[in-house]
Amino acid sequence: MENSFSVKPIAYIYTDFNEKFGVPRQSGIIEKLTGKIVFEPEFRVAEALRELDGFSHIWLIWQFSENVNADFSPTVRPPRLGGNKRVGVFASRSPFRPNSLGLSAVKIERIDYDCEKAPVIYVSGIDMKSGTPIFDIKPYIPLSDSISDASEGFTAGTKDYEAAVECSEELLSVLPDDKRELLIEVLKHDPRPSYKADEQRIYGLSFAGYNVSFEADGEKLIVTEIKKL
Numbered sequence: 001m002e003n004s005f006s007v008k009p010i011a012y013i014y015t016d017f018n019e020k021f022g023v024p025r026q027s028g029i030i031e032k033l034t035g036k037i038v039f040e041p042e043f044r045v046a047e048a049l050r051e052l053d054g055f056s057h058i059w060l061i062w063q064f065s066e067n068v069n070a071d072f073s074p075t076v077r078p079p080r081l082g083g084n085k086r087v088g089v090f091a092s093r094s095p096f097r098p099n100s101l102g103l104s105a106v107k108i109e110r111i112d113y114d115c116e117k118a119p120v121i122y123v124s125g126i127d128m129k130s131g132t133p134i135f136d137i138k139p140y141i142p143l144s145d146s147i148s149d150a151s152e153g154f155t156a157g158t159k160d161y162e163a164a165v166e167c168s169e170e171l172l173s174v175l176p177d178d179k180r181e182l183l184i185e186v187l188k189h190d191p192r193p194s195y196k197a198d199e200q201r202i203y204g205l206s207f208a209g210y211n212v213s214f215e216a217d218g219e220k221l222i223v224t225e226i227k228k229l
Contacts, residue, residue: 009133011039013062016179016208017129020066022191025080026093027104028125030185034109037121037134046119053111057140058123062102063133064095072098079193080161081154091153104128105140163190167223174226179208187214187221 015035017023024030037060039045052058075086076094089097106123113119121137165187172180191205202224205212213225 007135009040009063009135010043010137011037011134013037013060013123013126013128013130013132013134015126015128015130015132016182018131018206020095020129021203022186022205022207023129024127024186024189027106027127029127029189030182031107031125032182032185033126034122034124035106035126035128035130037123037137038117039119044117044119046113049111049119049121052121052139053108055108055139055141057105057107058121059138059140059145060102060104060106060123060128060134061136061138062104062128063135064097064100064102065131065133066129067095067097068100070096070100078154085154087154101135102128102132105145161190162188164188164220165223166220171223171226174228175208175210179210183207183212187212187223190221192216 013035015023016033024033072089073096074089076089076092076096077084077086078092078094081087093102095102104125104127106125109122109124111119111121165184167184167187172183175183186205186207192203202213202215205214206229209229211225211227211229212223213227214221214223216222
């Protein structure tokens with residue numbers, strides 16, 4: 001008989017992304033992207049966060065909720081490698097995993113103990129869509145969690161990629177002031193899958209309650225429309 005066990009969400013995180021398209025591929029890449037962690041009623045206890053405000057960052061263990069029923073494959077095609085080269089699933093951070101678990105280090109901006117669903121943790125540097133279930137929270141401890149001489153494999157050749165973005169001031173003005181720079185940062189990291197890049201296609205990105213349409217011209221992304229959802 002196969003061994004198994006169940007876990008349940010302790011909280012959900014709410015962000016500017018209602019869809020996974022456009023979500024940063026790693027936490028911390030866009031430091032100013034924020035989210036709030038709202039606990040389930042059972043875990044909505046201030047005592048559970050005692051001393052957490054002494055830490056600047058936390059680890060979130062969460063679920064790739066849109067890939068729960070995906071079939072297991074021992075290899076995956078990382079988009080930043082062009083979608084043609086395969087690597088082992090355990091040598092990647094692909095969402096297509098046996099247990100669909102994600103791991104992110106995010107910064108604590110503040111903890112609200114007085115709001116309706118307190119305590120609520122506000123964090124930055126997120127890489128999750130809104131409504132993502134959180135299974136656990138652990139403090140980030142620099143002594144053990146930061147390895148200064150760590151080496152990396154294929155990701156060393158992909159981390160510096162950045163697209164040029166063209167967006168008129170007229171279009172940007174549709175967005176709230178605090179979301180304009182963030183949208184440009186999201187697009188600079190080019191949310192298109194590398195193996196499906198199509199310069200004839202108009203892409204749609206849901207961000208902060210707006211639908212952002214853009215197209216590609218070589219290495220440049222051109223925003224063509226921004227509409228409130």
